[in-house]
Amino acid sequence: MTKEITNTPNKEGYFGEYGGQILPPELKPVFDEIAEQYQKIKNDPDFIKEYNELLKNYVGRPSPLYYAKNLTKKIGGAKIFLKREDLNHTGAHKINHTLGEALLAKKMGKTKLLAETGAGQHGVALATAAAIVGINCEIHMGAIDIAKQMPNVMKIKMLGAKVIEVNDGGKSLKEAVDSAFKSFLKDPENIFFGIGSVVGPHPYPMIVRDFQSIIGKEVKGQIEERDIKPDYLMACVGGGSNAIGLFNDFLDTDVKMIGVEPAGRSFKDGDHAATLTLGRPGEIHGMFTYLLQDNEGNPLPVHSIASGLDYPGIGPVHADLKDKGRVEYVTINDKEALDAFLELTKTEGIIPALESSHAVAYAIKLAKKLDNNKTIIINLSGRGDKDIDYVIDILNLK
């Protein structure tokens, strides 16, 4: 594989044709400043030391690479390994980049971290990072999401962050994004916008990718040590941060990679969030990328059983990797994800997040068709404790 894929984006923040900074001209300097400071700070030995120490002693890295022998035996095909991001402090991969963002913000002399959250997972991860690093944090959340996600709202508040209830329009994620951005614009000098995935204007897709790439770097060491030869890497794709986190350091190898998108209830508009499968290039949140959109270019409503996957856009790096054919993108629907959730729980005693269950579901499908000398590594992006009440509800288990 070519090196040019690994070394993107270019100076303007383009991964091939995708990414960039689609911003009002007066905002460009704000984001350019972040890019410039990031280039300096990421090579600062103090920053590197502090970040690595947090990853090791606070997050609990490296996360294990676990051979799922019960599941493998039951399926009777390829060997399945799990990269256990579910074992991280706070229960998912998100802490890898929120800690990086919080440290970066502090080194840049910012006084506040700010973000929106939908289901609250990103809000909790950012508020946690803010607490440990010692910086103020403000989380914008739609009033409807607040009512639905009380445990996460309470966590965010206990962690010391301020929750801003958004009562505009549909009172959900879209309005929270607008509200957070408006608040950021009031004081971009002192506020650091903590974006939750490899999305948004340059340099965020690059910064978040860099912080998440620890996942693939660790896997490289772990397979070398144990003489494992992976044939496939697999991860679920919402915005795409856990997927590129695993893939990034393997882009210049010949390992096959598969990103799994949510097919939701059906392939009708509004019933899924299969952006790369059914979308087309357009603009969203300051970037040029694949997008589920109507004829006027407005984002379509989306749905997935896994709230972390229901985003109508996608990180520009994935748009590029799709066009270049380096990564294959497939879909798994709500029902298949739920079955995989139950299957992994029963066979391995590991309760996966519904997001991660999409990758597990596709791996099970594929493993059946493969020889037992083949190997699949799944990025288990998070744990499913947060999903238990919801699963009990839909299965009528009470």
Ligand SMILES: *Cc1c(COP(=O)(O)O)cnc(C)c1O
């Ligand atoms: C947020 C989340 C995702 C989706 O985000 P990506 O940026 O696509 O990784 C996936 N899994 C879990 C557990 C999450 O919390």
